[in-house]
Amino acid sequence: MLKTLIDAFALISTWEVIIAMFAASVYGLVIGSLPGLSATMATALLVPVTFYLSPIAAIATIVAASSMAIFSGDIPGALLRIPGTPASAAYADEAYAMTRKGQAELALGAGVWFSAVGGIAGVLSLMILAPPLAEIALSFSTFEYFWLALLGLMCATLVARSSPVKAIAGMFIGLLVSCVGIENPGGIPRFTFGITDLFGGIEPIPALVGVFAVAQVMRAMLTPEPPPLPRRKFGSIMAGQWKLTKLYHWQMTRGNIVGIIIGVLPGAGADMAAWVSYAMSKRFSKEPEKFGTGHVEGLVEAGASNNASIASGWVPSLLFGIPGDTIAAIAIGVLYMKGLNPGPTLFTEKASSMYAIYLMFIIANILMIPLGIAMIRVAAYILLAPRSTVMPIIMLCCAVGSFAIGNNMFGVVTVAAFGVIGYVMEANGYPVAAMVLGIVMGTMVEQAFVTSLIKSDGSVLPFFERPVAAILAAMAIGALLWPVMVWIWRKVKPVQTAAATSR
Amino acid sequence: MRLPDSVTGSFLVALGAAAAYGGWILPPVPGQPVGPNVFPLVIGCGLALCGLAIVFGIGHSFEEEEELIPFEDGQAASPPPQSKLYGLRALLPPALLLFYVLAADRLGFIITAAIMVYVTSTALGAKWKLALPLAALSPFAIHLIFGKLLRVPLPVGLLPTPW
Known part of the structure; x- marks a missing residue:
């Protein structure tokens, strides 16, 4: 244990890792603070760079950039009422109301402080949850993996703030995309239409870059530019945060726990955590009437929650290769590339690398406090950059980055195609996150499904015979039927209330 | 759409x-x-x-209808012109990426990238005073990071880079 810890320290205390982490932090802060450029997009654009780094440095960049970007989305949310990342959307109104009351320092300070605390709580959950779960996961067979993957996909459709039918359709589209190529049980070209470039399948990373980055540039073409930020002088940012921590320690803990749970659920990420925590904070608050008028309580809880979900989202990713959210989906791609294939054995064979990941998360969250304060102070200048200078550079990065992944031009075509697909899906209410998870998990789902079918000789019964498989199956089927139950309940309820009033 | x-x-x-x-x-x-x-x-x-x-x-x-945040202080954002062609602007980014695929090998990275940057920037409302320097400088910056530091084999084409 101690030796692994020392090994882990040795792994991360190289110049490469330190520089990579610092640079990625600054990058994450800047991208996250620009409205319309989300944390997922920041991470996706970073992937081509990670190709050329050592495994630990590569993961360091992902960890640092994603944590920083989630916090820094709060900055334009508080100052402009435009959330920088979707994860800040839940409380952007509240933070902006505080700014109008002249409490911008308190709002942003709460963002930094409780994000850092939430992030560290998330890491602790990762450290505590992952090893015992790995023990259990060692006895999993393909049946369990199949149900687990299905459960992950169903969760992704449940939490989408859209029609569940459309979310499931999005998931199927993603799975269909993963069918392309010769990497299937028969080893024959499937859906390749004779195009050689499709034989290797569609790479998840260019697809992700297309869906999150190119689609965003496309949307920018049609939406008006956000208003410039009025310049202001900030007072002390961290003043009063300790008082808030003592006053709202229960809200903070609850936010952390909710964030951790939502992060662990496959498919549900930081934005969902923030929405749920903000709603919970309002529901259980002693003074709910203050919400919406610039009250810091909801900010504390939601800020603590969305950063906690970032770290705990790595739990299912590291254990099963099932991403906790879209950022973790990208991280899984990087892990595979770097020879750290997700799975329970990772915790025994590459224990020092695991500890290095924990340590990097902790360092990133501590680093967030000074860098975050600096970022708040210079945000006014960064937000001056007009969209017409940022978006062209994003476009270049999309082109070069997707080319760099396989050093072939087909990656660029993939990015362009998925930009269009992502744009059209988003515009019509189909959640793209569900499709992304489908693409990332498709091969794994198919493998588990087909292997299980071969083992069971075509019978369905063995899918439910093992106890863990049966529990997971019940959960997955429950998740599938949940929207139906909500729908029935909604149909029945008005009838009941109508009957009650007519009496 | x-x-x-x-x-x-x-x-x-x-x-x-x-x-x-x-x-x-x-x-x-x-x-x-x-x-x-x-x-x-x-x-x-x-x-x-x-x-x-x-x-x-x-x-x-x-489904939740998308909430448009109204601007306060009465400074409503000017509604975008609603012509049919306006919606097609969204197709510009993927079109430029395809242009990159077709032209990069012949023209080289620097020239193709400069064209992409200039067109995107102008389409987003930049004046030529901003778009032109941006188009001239940003390809070199990107080439320095990806081509030089990360050793991505970017196409040379007509205009070789000084390094």
Whole structure:
């Protein structure tokens, strides 16, 4: 244990890792603070760079950039009422109301402080949850993996703030995309239409870059530019945060726990955590009437929650290769590339690398406090950059980055195609996150499904015979039927209330 | 690009049916009941069912209409001009990426990238005073990071870089 810890320290205390982490932090802060450029997009654009780094440095960049970007989305949310990342959307109104009351320092300070605390709580959950779960996961067979993957996909459709039918359709589209190529049980070209470039399948990373980055540039073409930020002088940012921590320690803990749970659920990420925590904070608050008028309580809880979900989202990713959210989906791609294939054995064979990941998360969250304060102070200048200078550079990065992944031009075509697909899906209410998870998990789902079918000789019964498989199956089927139950309940309820009033 | 649900739903039905059929005609693995055909078949059927449900408006009540945040202080954002061609602007980024694919090998990275930056920047409302220097400088910066530091073999084309 101690030796692994020392090994882990040795792994991360190289110049490469330190520089990579610092640079990625600054990058994450800047991208996250620009409205319309989300944390997922920041991470996706970073992937081509990670190709050329050592495994630990590569993961360091992902960890640092994603944590920083989630916090820094709060900055334009508080100052402009435009959330920088979707994860800040839940409380952007509240933070902006505080700014109008002249409490911008308190709002942003709460963002930094409780994000850092939430992030560290998330890491602790990762450290505590992952090893015992790995023990259990060692006895999993393909049946369990199949149900687990299905459960992950169903969760992704449940939490989408859209029609569940459309979310499931999005998931199927993603799975269909993963069918392309010769990497299937028969080893024959499937859906390749004779195009050689499709034989290797569609790479998840260019697809992700297309869906999150190119689609965003496309949307920018049609939406008006956000208003410039009025310049202001900030007072002390961290003043009063300790008082808030003592006053709202229960809200903070609850936010952390909710964030951790939502992060662990496959498919549900930081934005969902923030929405749920903000709603919970309002529901259980002693003074709910203050919400919406610039009250810091909801900010504390939601800020603590969305950063906690970032770290705990790595739990299912590291254990099963099932991403906790879209950022973790990208991280899984990087892990595979770097020879750290997700799975329970990772915790025994590459224990020092695991500890290095924990340590990097902790360092990133501590680093967030000074860098975050600096970022708040210079945000006014960064937000001056007009969209017409940022978006062209994003476009270049999309082109070069997707080319760099396989050093072939087909990656660029993939990015362009998925930009269009992502744009059209988003515009019509189909959640793209569900499709992304489908693409990332498709091969794994198919493998588990087909292997299980071969083992069971075509019978369905063995899918439910093992106890863990049966529990997971019940959960997955429950998740599938949940929207139906909500729908029935909604149909029945008005009838009941109508009957009650007519009496 | 907001299409009626009946259109997107019907498209999904067609896509699902095509996928299921495409899976169906795949050759099986000899001596094995399940092969590469099962998964596309299942997905195709699922997709077609979802498409049907969407056509009939099932699940529509779960959708939340997008809330537009109104600007305060009365400074309402000017509504974008509503001509048919305006919507096509959204297709500019993917078109430019395809242009990159076709032209980069011949023109080289620097020139192609400069054209991309200039067009995107102008389309987003930049004046030439901003767009021109940006187009002249940013390709070199990107080339320095990706081409020089990360050693991505970017096409040289007509204009070689000084390094």
